[in-house]
Amino acid sequence: MVNENISDLAAFCAIIELGSFRAAAKQLRVTPSALSHRIKNLEDSLQVRLLNRTTRSVAPTDAGRALYDRVSPAMREMSGALQSLDDYRSGLTGTLRLNVPANAARVVLAPAIAGFCRDNPNVRLEIIENDGFVDIVAGGFDAGIRFEETLAPGMTAIRLGPSIRPMVIASPDYLKRHGTPMNPNDLVNHNCINLLFPGGKLAPWDFTDGENHFVLANNGNLTVSSTQMMLDAVRNGIGIGQKLQGIADDAIERGEIVPILEDWMPDYGQFWIYYPKRTYLPSALRAFINSVRAFHGQTGT
Incomplete structure (x- = not known):
């Protein structure tokens, strides 16, 4: 029996x-x-x-x-x-589908997946960017990536990638015309660009004085729904924006934008990759997690 x-x-x-x-x-x-x-x-x-x-x-x-x-x-x-x-x-084969926010795709995955793709040519890797909250089981995904506080309950989760901080940015031209804010309270006198999440909530402007975390309402006449639109608006001198560290590195290196209020930025911690509790972990997913974590120098859980 x-x-x-x-x-x-x-x-x-x-x-x-x-x-x-x-x-x-x-x-x-x-x-x-x-x-x-x-x-x-x-x-x-x-x-x-x-x-x-x-x-x-x-x-x-x-x-x-x-x-x-x-x-x-x-x-x-x-x-x-x-x-x-x-x-x-037979080596690793099959399709690995991941649901990730755009920021995680850029900061955590984009620099890290070349090695996995090279070493596993028979695995089809599908990375679907979605900043909304998605039921990965119902959506047919093998795993998702989110910050710890937004993880779905009942999932297995593992830290993935470096610790992340937000970054307030502006173009040199904008700062020349309007001045550089020296602390978060100065932002009330500036055109701050809102980022709208898929669920209709505005992204918070988070700051810390070293001891206390606080959120400020911004003052601005532009709201966008993607981090790329935010970056383009900042680059064009429309106003001040806030993005995750690592998203705007290329534009900063080219001198198109500059970070400000760096001493006031909180630590958001790390992204987590999460997946349903299963009787076994698919080998392609296990290899992918190990590869990305190795790229970022991570060990343990």
């Missing part, structure tokens, strides 16, 4: 870890009805109900939770072992 139920046990674990039949069916590449049938067969075989189902939710019974706690570590070990054999036999 045990041998006959191994695949059904894996399906059962996936349902608990992903929280729904639909998400688990998508990961397992079966239809929800086929998955439901497999779970029913497992319950009939074990002669105990494992899951409580409604039209909107699924949750383990006490027996189901006890079974999951005992078998899930073994399932992860077994799946990982089999996946490792696949790597030795």
Whole structure:
């Protein structure tokens, strides 16, 4: 009986870890009805109900939770072992889809992915930029990248890339015409460009005096919806903008813009790559994470 139920046990674990039949069916590449049938067969075989189902939710019974706690570590070990054999036999293949904000794509991924692409020519890497909050499971993504405070619950997350700070920037021409603000309160006398997030919220202007973190409302007549538009507006002398450190490095090196208020910038910490808790971590994703972290000199978690 045990041998006959191994695949059904894996399906059962996936349902608990992903929280729904639909998400688990998508990961397992079966239809929800086929998955439901497999779970029913497992319950009939074990002669105990494992899951409580409604039209909107699924949750383990006490027996189901006890079974999951005992078998899930073994399932992860077994799946990982089999996946490792696949790597030795044929190398990494397949498609790896990532959902990332534009800032993370530029600062964390753009300088780091050349080595991974070179070493894994049979892996198709798809990086989809999206500054909104996306359900990566429903969207068919293998992983996403976000700051820690915006991570979806119930995900496995690993630090990725350098520590990030914001940067207030302006063009030399703008500063010549309007003067250089010496502290954040001076911004009330300047045209500060707003960045609009996909959900309709304006990006905050964050500052610190070394002890306290504070946010200032800006004063400006221009709102844009992309970091590239923000950079172009600043470069053209329309006003003062705020972007993440690393986004505007090329323009700073060319002298097109200059950073200001550098002593007032808070530390945002690092981006995190996150993915659903699975019975195993796909080898392509594991290799990608290791490659990017190695590029940025990261170890541990």
